[in-house]
Amino acid sequence: MTNLHNNHRLTSIPAAAEQDGQLQQDLIDYVNYHISGGSLASLTEGAEEAEPALTPLLQNDTARAYRQECGGVITDMKQLGKLPGISQEWLNQLADTVAGLDSGKLRALAPQTTRHNRVDPYVNGPQCLDMLLGEIGKAERYIHLSVMLFFNDHSGNLIASELLHALERGVEVRIMVNYTVTALGYGQNLEVGQFSKIAGRLEQAGARLLDTFHSYYGAEEWAAKRKVLKSQGVPESILFLQDKVQEDVEVTGLNVIDHRKFMIIDGITSVIGSLNIGDQYTFATPIQEAPDQQVEGRPLGIPAKEEEWHDGCFRIQGAVAQSLNAVFHSRWLLLGGDHFDLASPFYRPAVDYAFGEEECTLFASFPGNPVNLIQQYILDVITYAADETLIVNPYLIDQAFWDRLGEVGPERACHLTICNPLLVNDHPTNRAAVRSNMYVPFCNGVSFYDYSATERFSHWKIIYDHRAQAVFHGSYNINERSACHDYELGLLVKGRSLAEKVKHMIDYDLSVSRKITDKHEFFKHPWLHPSTYLNKATQNYT
Incomplete structure (x- = not known):
């Protein structure tokens, strides 16, 4: 080649x-x-x-x-x-x-690149929960947390308690959560959706919180809000982001969701991933461990309970925290939060940021984005695959992804492997989208694994690129909402050591998944199947 x-x-x-x-x-x-x-x-x-x-x-x-x-x-x-x-x-x-x-x-x-970071991968609830509690417990200056869902359940309250301890130590805490979507709860349990109870305790202790459900302003309201923010010194490089959001909602009529999941601690440590806070994601129940399968001493396995989801995150020490803080800062101001100086020594401490060997590039997308760089990265990964490339994602709905995958010839398709929970899935049309679009890629050599063989749902969103010794991980779903209407975040990490660890994790998932070997499990003529039309009708909304 x-x-x-x-x-x-x-x-x-x-x-x-x-x-x-x-x-x-x-x-x-x-x-x-x-x-x-x-x-x-x-x-x-x-x-x-x-x-x-x-x-x-x-x-x-x-x-x-x-x-x-x-x-x-x-x-x-x-x-x-x-x-x-x-x-x-x-x-x-x-x-x-x-x-x-x-x-x-x-x-x-x-995308913004920083070097000399140290990145550690975590997968499954107990590992992620222990790490999150430990990092919050070490905070000395501030914690900035942005997450779509923060549930009022066991692990949610464990994290809330640790945040309260941080506030008692004098740590500044700012949190962005979607209160409204969280209120829907899960498993027909509305009580776990009562984040307002957690928020009340945190606010009483001095934390600042914002509801990301209110990410769009009425036209007159935004015009007035924009003037006020500008008079307060908010630069055009932040204000224009909300301009694009306003345009998107006015054209499409769709709501927008802040789907990002990340945290910054003291301007040095950060966490980014695909998990929210709650027992579906950060469950404390021990997993069903696989014998002799570990990464950095942490066991691999599958969730023990059906209601617990397979998911993960990265902990990073290094300058990535500053890139993430800039993303947090812009959203915080646009939502009406208090002003703080990112460049001050308090938020950007004068330390040696050389913690490791990983080069990290942060990708951020937003509603109304003229071009979604995360989507374009994924399309290029499959278009130019020249070595083993593994794609793990829970929702494969984006038609642009499927159109591009169908164009990939056998010489590149043979390098591509997809892992998706085809049957055990909370999305109503993921299975229809896969079965309607996977026939040609499968015949060209793309491998497909169904994680549903574990009888568990995988919410993990990660890509491994062997040629580049790179891994991409974040909140991005391969669907139209992530591509066009939601706030998303992803981290591209280059480094052989991390890539090998993540490869081991994905290989384990493939080993417990079912490899599909019969092309007839996919639709050769999708227009003959009613589910194809249901997927088309709902792909921009679900």
Whole structure:
């Protein structure tokens, strides 16, 4: 297979950027966003005239293939200088264009990379719960927590109690939760949905909380709110994010959900993953352990109870915390939270952030996003698969994903493996979407494993890319809501050690899943099956 790295010499860094680290970062941000199909013309003054001359080199198959060979994102000027077809004249022109753009907006739109992080993977409730309680217990300055669901059950109250202890120690606590969706509870139990009871105790102890259900303002309300925020010093690089949300809701009429799940502690430690807080996710019941199957001394296995879900998260020590804090800060202000200075030593302590060897790139998407970089990353992972690639996701509904997978030929399809809880699933049309779209990819060589063989539901959302020795993990479902209407977050981690650990975890899941071997389990002619039409009718809402 052609190695695009070896076919192109390194183009020199433009003189204007040679001593300007911010301009170098802006160049990288612009290129990553543009390769994914994003246009800055409608978002940033100064891009309209120059962008047409830059687009042909960036928005093409060769540029995407090269970036995927780099691991899914361009992270430094050396990689940028080897972009196929690049010339010194083109790079100089790009530097001139980017120098006039809003750096804040570029950072908000493009993936952000930090280095020398230490990343540890956790899977299943007991491991995740113990880690979360331990990290909250070590907090000295502040805790910023954003999660969609926070249930009033056993593990939810354990975490709430630890947060109360932190408040007693003088730790600042800010929390964003969707109160309304949490109130639906689970298992026909509305009592566990009463997060307001937990919130009351936390607020009485000094915590600040916001309800993310109210992520959209009426047109007049937002116009007034925007003026107030601007007068308070909130920059356009934050305000324009809400502008896009407003446009999305006005056009589609759909509600928006903050589906992100992350926490920052003291500006040094952070947690990101696909789990919410509650006994479905962070259950304390011991798992059914697999003999001799461990990662870092933590056993692998499956949840012991049917109502407990298989899920996971990453704990990161390092500068990723600052990237996540910027995401938290923008949402907090737009929801009406108190103002705090991200750059102050309290929130950004002066410590050595070299904790490990992992390079981490944070992807954030939001409703009304002109292009969803998480979706584009996933599409490129399957389009340019050149080695073992494992995709674990609970909901495979996004038609763009299926259309692209159906176009992947046998020479790449043979590298792709998907693991999904096909039968044991809380989504009404996941099975219909898979059966209606998997026939051609299966015949081309894509492997499919059904985690339902464990009689448990897997809510874990993770991708392993062997060629890049990279792992992508976060809140993103492969469905239309995550692609178009919800706030999502994902972390791309490059590093052989972590990749091998996650590969071991996924391999165990595959070993307890059922590998589908008969193509007739999928629909050759999906239009003949009523469930296909149910999926089509509901894919934007469920």
